[in-house]
Amino acid sequence: MAALSDNELARYARQLILPEVDLEGQARLKQSRVLVVGAGGLGTPAAQYLAGAGVGSVRLADDDRIALSNLPRQLAYTEDDLGQLKVGVLAQRLRDANGGIAVDAHCVRFNGDTAPALLEGVDIVLDATDSLQARLDIDRATYAARLPWVLGAAVGTSGQWAAFDETRREGCYHCLMREPDSPENLGCAELGILGPVVGLVALHQTLLVIRYLVGAALPSGYLHMLDAWTGETRKLGLSVCGDCELCQTLST
Ligand SMILES: [Zn+2]
Secondary structure, eight states: OOOOOHHHHHHHHHTTTTHHHHHHHHHHHHHHHEEEEEEEEHHHHHHHHHEEEEEEEEEEEEOBOOOOOTTTTTTOOOGTTTTHHHHHHHHHHHHHOTSSSEEEEEEOOOOOOHHHHHTTTEEEEEEEEOHHHHHHHHHHHHTTTTTEEEEEEEEEEEEEEEOOOOOOOOHHHHHSSSOOOOSSSOOOOOOOHHHHHHHHHHHHHHHHHHHHTTTOOOOOOOEEEEEETTEEEEEEEOOOOOTTTTTTTTOO
16 A cells, blocks of 8 residues: 655645545555546546545546637636647646646547557546547446446536446446437537536546545446436436347457
């Protein structure tokens, strides 16, 4: 287990005293690597909280540039950053916030071609993509690599999140969603989004990741749905699709 320096003990003092974290959990966080796919409304708060909590290595993947319409909810970015690559700016923000962690930024989209390099050495993947196809790609690649991932999605005033452990015994994302017939899926650009809604979803995802990294089981098999306007949440049980093309046909 990685030893913690005096500086780290002081820095993480408020979370170290939680029995849920403890010294051992903090040391586990230090040894962990998380891949955050997407550096937008979900990815910016998720990456900032992971870095703040002391996750030892944060890897970012995104090929988008910062636009004016991002600023209401992607609060890691400022007006001076407009036009810059999101991963480059976000990586620097994380390094500025916590010099004790490693951050590597990849200006790529997650797909079957980029997955092997992006997943190398990773413990868990946080989906922050706003893309059905990307989530299907993450599901497929992490299943093949026997890695867990945490889905997050938000549109309008609604959000949802779910965790999939490495076994997919409780089902996988392909059990829930089939491959899209068309590459066009309506997202926040078409349907709108309110900043705090996407922030709420991202922080639920981040909590699941931190809990997992400090040693808690990943609560797979549930889709959490949030109506952020009323504050109501629902938890739906997921089931294995008997003819799922991923978890019922591919063995790893
Ligand atoms: Zn499945």
